[in-house]
Amino acid sequence: MQNPAARTPDVIAAIATAPGRGGIGVVRVSGASLSEFAAALCGRVPQPRRAMFSAFVDAAGEAIDEGILLHFPAPASFTGEDVLELQGHGGPVVMQMLLARCLELGARLAEPGEFTRRAFLNGKLDLAQAESVADLIEASTAAAARSAVRSLSGRFSEEIHRIVDALIDLRMLVEATLDFPEEEIEFLERARAMPRLEEIRDKLESVLDRARQGALLRSGLNVVLVGEPNVGKSSLLNQLAGEDRAIVTDIAGTTRDALRETIQIEGIPLHIIDTAGLRETADTVERIGIERTWREIERADVILRLVDASAAATDTTPEASESIDARLPRGVERITVVNKIDLAGLAAGRIEEPGEPGGRIRLQVSAKRGTGIDLVRAELLRIAGWHAHGEDVILARERHLHALRAALAHIESAAAQSAALELFAEELRLAQESLGEITGEFTADDLLGVIFSRFCIGK
Numbered sequence: 001m002q003n004p005a006a007r008t009p010d011v012i013a014a015i016a017t018a019p020g021r022g023g024i025g026v027v028r029v030s031g032a033s034l035s036e037f038a039a040a041l042c043g044r045v046p047q048p049r050r051a052m053f054s055a056f057v058d059a060a061g062e063a064i065d066e067g068i069l070l071h072f073p074a075p076a077s078f079t080g081e082d083v084l085e086l087q088g089h090g091g092p093v094v095m096q097m098l099l100a101r102c103l104e105l106g107a108r109l110a111e112p113g114e115f116t117r118r119a120f121l122n123g124k125l126d127l128a129q130a131e132s133v134a135d136l137i138e139a140s141t142a143a144a145a146r147s148a149v150r151s152l153s154g155r156f157s158e159e160i161h162r163i164v165d166a167l168i169d170l171r172m173l174v175e176a177t178l179d180f181p182e183e184e185i186e187f188l189e190r191a192r193a194m195p196r197l198e199e200i201r202d203k204l205e206s207v208l209d210r211a212r213q214g215a216l217l218r219s220g221l222n223v224v225l226v227g228e229p230n231v232g233k234s235s236l237l238n239q240l241a242g243e244d245r246a247i248v249t250d251i252a253g254t255t256r257d258a259l260r261e262t263i264q265i266e267g268i269p270l271h272i273i274d275t276a277g278l279r280e281t282a283d284t285v286e287r288i289g290i291e292r293t294w295r296e297i298e299r300a301d302v303i304l305r306l307v308d309a310s311a312a313a314t315d316t317t318p319e320a321s322e323s324i325d326a327r328l329p330r331g332v333e334r335i336t337v338v339n340k341i342d343l344a345g346l347a348a349g350r351i352e353e354p355g356e357p358g359g360r361i362r363l364q365v366s367a368k369r370g371t372g373i374d375l376v377r378a379e380l381l382r383i384a385g386w387h388a389h390g391e392d393v394i395l396a397r398e399r400h401l402h403a404l405r406a407a408l409a410h411i412e413s414a415a416a417q418s419a420a421l422e423l424f425a426e427e428l429r430l431a432q433e434s435l436g437e438i439t440g441e442f443t444a445d446d447l448l449g450v451i452f453s454r455f456c457i458g459k
């Protein structure tokens with residue numbers, strides 16, 4: 001990596017608090033040396049890391065706002081550079097004026113994530129920690145937030161470091177022996193190379209499992225409610241959401257547009273999507289709604305296929321119903337929800353139909369009365385594969401899962417290469433490199449660009 005200081009000499013500024021009105025608003029500035037900057041803004045140089053009440057003045061010496069100024073001299077700051085915080089009144093206009101004043105004093109607007117990027121480049125955070133800053137801000141459930149803050153404090157990175165250390169130890173042993181080919185096999189036994197490799201693999205598998213759970217916690221699942229008009233999709237959405245989100249009537253074709261409602265079950269965000277009932281129709285608006293239903297189906301992780309249990313079913317024929325089923329995508333989890341059991345005299349329950357590969361699940365519920373809804377929740381959790389206990393979950397991103405899987409594949413190749421020490425060593429090296437991508441030891445600049453550009457401005 002290049003010298004970061006040489007690449008980031010300019011002063012950056014941004015409003016760090018959320019847009020809109022608030023009690024307090026913060027403009028954050030980071031750069032090489034900001035004492036003069038502070039003096040120009042406040043008329044005096046603040047003491048390091050001491051809250052100073054002061055007016056923030058414009059070029060003519062007129063107050064723009066009065067507030068608290070904080071100066072964190074480098075390197076003891078969030079970014080590792082000099083940081084100034086202007087804590088003013090949280091109105092959008094006054095914040096813009098403070099920001100404009102900072103630009104006038106020589107700062108430029110920070111790019112999204114640029115403060116955190118500098119913190120990473122200056123070694124304040126590793127890449128996994130930097131990502132967890134954004135994940136914490138974006139967390140949509142308390143469980144996700146807890147997991148993000150654990151990663152921010154370095155727990156995920158520490159686990160990766162421990163595995164990397166074990167790999168390095170093993171590599172050193174192996175490479176020390178490479179010059180003595182006649183001892184190879186004997187060496188592997190003496191050094192207990194295989195049991196060590198297995199230990200590493202076990203640790204990696206555990207991390208990967210918990211990271212998979214975390215990925216679930218991060219982004220959740222798209223659950224799409226699908227069926228003919230009037231089968232009770234909107235009623236089921238309302239039951240799952242616990243409030244009347246969607247319009248329910250006995251008119252077939254009530255729902256026109258797809259409606260998305262995020263709920264959580266045991267901390268897992270589930271995006272429930274209510275859709276327009278599927279049928280042949282001459283109504284233009286309804287037809288567009290049905291096209292949207294199919295688009296939602298393409299993005300589904302789980303399809304809840306609703307059918308009407310009552311004899312007075314829908315105005316679609318069994319053939320039409322079968323043609324819907326035939327069009328549903330294969331690879332996606334699908335559950336049949338038999339609704340309106342109250343009209344059919346059926347009991348709530350879960351029925352596993354044999355025959356089909358994996359078995360097809362049928363849940364009997366009444367969305368109107370709320371019977372069997374807990375079965376739907378339990379089934380969604382089961383499909384999500386949720387089994388972790390809060391504390392151990394790692395709020396991983398797809399990028400992390402990819403690196404963990406790659407590392408695991410190299411460990412497995414190493415295990416298969418025990419007869420050829422050089423290949424064994426090479427696989428260990430590749431595994432280490434994959435893990436290094438997580439913490440940012442081996443990471444290309446363009447990847448950093450992608451990661452930090454997804455942050456919000458001022459972070």
Ligand SMILES: Nc1nc2c(c(=O)[nH]1)N(C=O)[C@@H](CNc1ccc(C(=O)N[C@@H](CCC(=O)O)C(=O)O)cc1)CN2
Nearest residue numbers: 016026028070072075076077078079080085124133459
């Ligand atoms: N007002 C304010 N609140 C904030 C932030 C901030 O920048 N400003 N943060 C921004 O995201 C978060 C806190 N993160 C921070 C991380 C490191 C340092 C810091 O000064 N680090 C120094 C000194 C460490 C110490 O004294 O122990 C360092 O790392 O050397 C400050 C804030 C959340 N709350």
Ligand SMILES: Nc1nc2c(ncn2[C@@H]2O[C@H](COP(=O)(O)OP(=O)(O)OP(=O)(O)O)[C@@H](O)[C@H]2O)c(=O)[nH]1
Nearest residue numbers: 230231232233234235253254255277340366367368
């Ligand atoms: N008896 C009974 N009626 C139900 C049940 N679930 C839904 N209904 C009724 O069925 C009718 C249609 O329900 P909706 O939830 O609007 O059905 P939908 O599938 O969203 O219909 P569209 O939006 O037209 O596709 C309403 O009158 C509901 O009250 C149930 O479990 N039992």
Ligand SMILES: [Mg+2]
Nearest residue numbers: 233234254255
């Ligand atoms: Mg509806």
